[in-house]
Amino acid sequence: MKKRKIEIMDTTLRDGEQTSGVSFSAAEKLTIAKLLVEELHVDRIEVASARVSEGEFQAVKGITEWASKHGHLDKVEILTFVDGGQSIDWMKRAGAIVQNLLTKGSLNHLTHQLKKTPEQHFSEIKIAIESALKEGITTNVYLEDWSNGMRNSEEYVFQYLDFLTKQPVARILLPDTLGILTPSETYEYFSKITIKYPDIHFDFHAHNDYDLAVANVMEGIKAGAKGLHLTVNGMGERAGNAPLASVVAVINDFFKDEVQTSVKETALYSVSKLIEAFSGFGVPVNKPVVGENVFTQTAGIHADGDNKNNLYFNDLMPKRFGRKRQYALGKTSGKANIEKNLQELGLELNNEDLKKVTQRIIELGDKKELVTKEDLPYIISDVLHSNLHEEKITIESYVLTHSKGLKPSTTVAVRIDGELYEEHAQGDGQFDAFMNALGKLYKRKKMALPKLVDYAVRIPPGSTSDALCETIITWKIKDNKFVTRGLDSDQTVSAIKATKKMLNI
Numbered sequence: 001m002k003k004r005k006i007e008i009m010d011t012t013l014r015d016g017e018q019t020s021g022v023s024f025s026a027a028e029k030l031t032i033a034k035l036l037v038e039e040l041h042v043d044r045i046e047v048a049s050a051r052v053s054e055g056e057f058q059a060v061k062g063i064t065e066w067a068s069k070h071g072h073l074d075k076v077e078i079l080t081f082v083d084g085g086q087s088i089d090w091m092k093r094a095g096a097i098v099q100n101l102l103t104k105g106s107l108n109h110l111t112h113q114l115k116k117t118p119e120q121h122f123s124e125i126k127i128a129i130e131s132a133l134k135e136g137i138t139t140n141v142y143l144e145d146w147s148n149g150m151r152n153s154e155e156y157v158f159q160y161l162d163f164l165t166k167q168p169v170a171r172i173l174l175p176d177t178l179g180i181l182t183p184s185e186t187y188e189y190f191s192k193i194t195i196k197y198p199d200i201h202f203d204f205h206a207h208n209d210y211d212l213a214v215a216n217v218m219e220g221i222k223a224g225a226k227g228l229h230l231t232v233n234g235m236g237e238r239a240g241n242a243p244l245a246s247v248v249a250v251i252n253d254f255f256k257d258e259v260q261t262s263v264k265e266t267a268l269y270s271v272s273k274l275i276e277a278f279s280g281f282g283v284p285v286n287k288p289v290v291g292e293n294v295f296t297q298t299a300g301i302h303a304d305g306d307n308k309n310n311l312y313f314n315d316l317m318p319k320r321f322g323r324k325r326q327y328a329l330g331k332t333s334g335k336a337n338i339e340k341n342l343q344e345l346g347l348e349l350n351n352e353d354l355k356k357v358t359q360r361i362i363e364l365g366d367k368k369e370l371v372t373k374e375d376l377p378y379i380i381s382d383v384l385h386s387n388l389h390e391e392k393i394t395i396e397s398y399v400l401t402h403s404k405g406l407k408p409s410t411t412v413a414v415r416i417d418g419e420l421y422e423e424h425a426q427g428d429g430q431f432d433a434f435m436n437a438l439g440k441l442y443k444r445k446k447m448a449l450p451k452l453v454d455y456a457v458r459i460p461p462g463s464t465s466d467a468l469c470e471t472i473i474t475w476k477i478k479d480n481k482f483v484t485r486g487l488d489s490d491q492t493v494s495a496i497k498a499t500k501k502m503l504n505i
Contacts, residue, residue, distance in 0.1 A: 003260045006251065007227035009203060010036050010244060011046040012275065014079055016235035019281055026059035028278045033063045035274065036232075037072050039267045040244075046100060046229070049079040050087040057094055064095035073097055077140065082124050085131050098138045100173060101128055105143025105160070107153035118156060122163045129167050140171040140203075147176040150189040161197065171201045171227060176216065179209030179239060187219040194224035203227035206242040208234060213242035214250060221255060232275045233283050233290065245272060245289035245321070253315050266322045289316070295323055379468070379487060392417055393503040400430045400492060410434040414441055414503075421445070431495045438499070450475035450502060457491055471495040475502050 013029055016022070024032065029047065036042050048060045060078065067073045073095075080087035080099040091099060103125055104110040110121055125141070132139045141164060143149065149157045164172060174190070181189075186204075194202060204220035204227070206213040217228055234243030245268040251261055272290040276283050285293040295318040360379055398412040407426040410433040414421050423441040427433030435452065442449045454474035471486045471494040482505065486497030 004226075004258060006221065006225070006259045006261050007043040007201075007203070008244070008248075008261050008263055009044040009046060009077070009227055009229050010040070010042045010231065011205075011229050011241065012036070012231045012233075012235055012244075014046040014048055015205075015229070015237070015241055016231035016233075016279075018237040019235045019240065019279065020237075022235065022279045022281055024059075024278060026055065026062055029059040030062045030066060032275060032278065033076070034066065035267075035271050037067075037075060038070075039264065040271055041262045041264045041267075042075075042244075043227075043262055044075045044077055044098075046077045046079060050081065050090040050099075051083075057090070060094040060096060068095065074138070079142075080128075082121075082128050085128075088128075088131050088135055088137060091137060092135055097136060098140065098170075099132055100140045100142055101125070101132075102142045102144055103160075105146035105157065105174070105177075106149030107156040108148060109145045110156070118159060122160070125164075126167065129169060133168055139167075139169045140173055141167075141169050142173040142175060142205075144175065145177045146174045147181045147185075147189070148178065150192075151180075151185070158196070161193065165197050165200050171203055173203045173205055173227075173229070175205035175229070176207050177205075179207030179213070181206075181212070181216050182210075183212060183215045183219045186216040187223045190220050190223035190225060198224075201226045203229055205229035207236065208239045208241060208243075211239070213240075214246050217242050217247050218250060218254070221251070221259060233272055233279075233281065233287070235275075235279065235281055243287075244268070249289050249316060249320075265320050269321045269323055289321055391504055393500070395496065395500050395503075396420065398434065398496070400434065402430055408433045410437045412437045412441070414438070416445065430492050434492075434496060435499070448477065450477040453481065455495070457494070469494055471498050473498045473502065 013024065013032060017024055033045055033047060036045050047063055048056050064073060064076055067076045074097060076096055077098045077100050078087075078091055078094070078096045080091065080101050082101065082103060087099065087101075091097075104114060104121060107118075110116060110118065114121065129139050129141075143157070143160065146157065161172070174193070176186070186206075190202070190204065202225055204217065204225040206216045206220070206229070213234070217230075220228070228247060229241065230244040230247050231241040232244050234240040234246075244263070248261060248263045248265060248268065251259060252265065269290050272283060275281075283290055283292075285291050288294055294316075357379055394415045396413040396415050398410060400408070400410050402408045408428070408430045409424065409426045410430060411422065411424045412434060414423075421441050421444070423437045423444075425433055425436035425440055427436045439449055452473060453476045454472075456472045457469055458472070459469050468487055468489055469491050471491065472483060473486075473495065474481055474483050482502075484498040484501040484505065486494040486499070486501070488494035488497055
């Protein structure tokens, strides 16, 4: 059976830019247009509304000049208005050749916003379409508030469609402008129209106010929609539009025997990240397909299942979207997650050492610290080296203070061979105060304390500032130098851990 082609019209640069606080520069718009057409392979892009501003005009002109040179001009669409030819004139000067004419798809909008009869509206639309045709401009027509029109004034919608299907238009665009449709309504309304006008190209434009946009798109496809309007990352006014990545994945997995699109799945994530950067509109980490966490297994039982015949995989395999499956490291990870990360690093531990590393990661997880794969070698080194020396000296407790206008101070309690000692001191910093208190305590015991000759702090490459930092301290006693390391989410505590190792060495 031959698959039905669904046209994808991306409206990130027009409807998506209506996201509160988002405004793309002309250079960003051109870059995004190129990516959408040449990397993602969408069929059409709606890039602007006519007559908005001089900046918008220059942005569109840049896009049309590029599109004309590369044979894409018929893919570039502009939202226009029934305004006595002003939008057409704007388009001509901007170099665009496809208009998406905004008209009233509900009697309520027509009566209360335009205060006109259907006949008056249709007459003006006919003139706008004919004027565009004379200028070589192709017309698609939006029926604004179409969904409410079908709910409340279906007779008007069909009166309008009877008129419109006789006009020289390429496509009729049916938007759920206020995001009010349920999936069952979408199928019912769309079916009525496609059954009555089987040869007309109808697009569906879904909004996500009830989080039903993707479900509604699915019903629109079933009911015979020939085109879909989508945005990258679901950008758009209010709750946004139907998200491009989710819809493409749904089509490829649930309609694969019936319909197809031209969109390149492997480019979805990279384009999403670029538009996230340009727009400042953050993508939720749990957003399907493009969210940072959606290919991350957190529970250890899931990683264990993946090791045993991929029990927790579904069809949304990360490599489809140019991504990789990850296994989070935290208090719910378990050994299986850690083993998966060790495999990627080319490391292997015996069961006893693996248990110790797992326990340390659980401890960090309880403190809400984010542990990354890149942290693992440092954790392993810290855990395994901690067990090399018998602990005759333990730092039982300490209080670190740092107040404006006062020198940092530390009170420390240290147990040496079973006996507890306590000392207090000030210093130039918290760790300096700690070392001064330790020095006073050792002096009382008539014990020698090595000299600190180098102190370095680093975050493991690929880690984050709220996870781990490693403190590397070089000590000197007589003519011998040795190094100890401490690992913790707090810099001073990691230095104290390195010092504790030094005391026992």
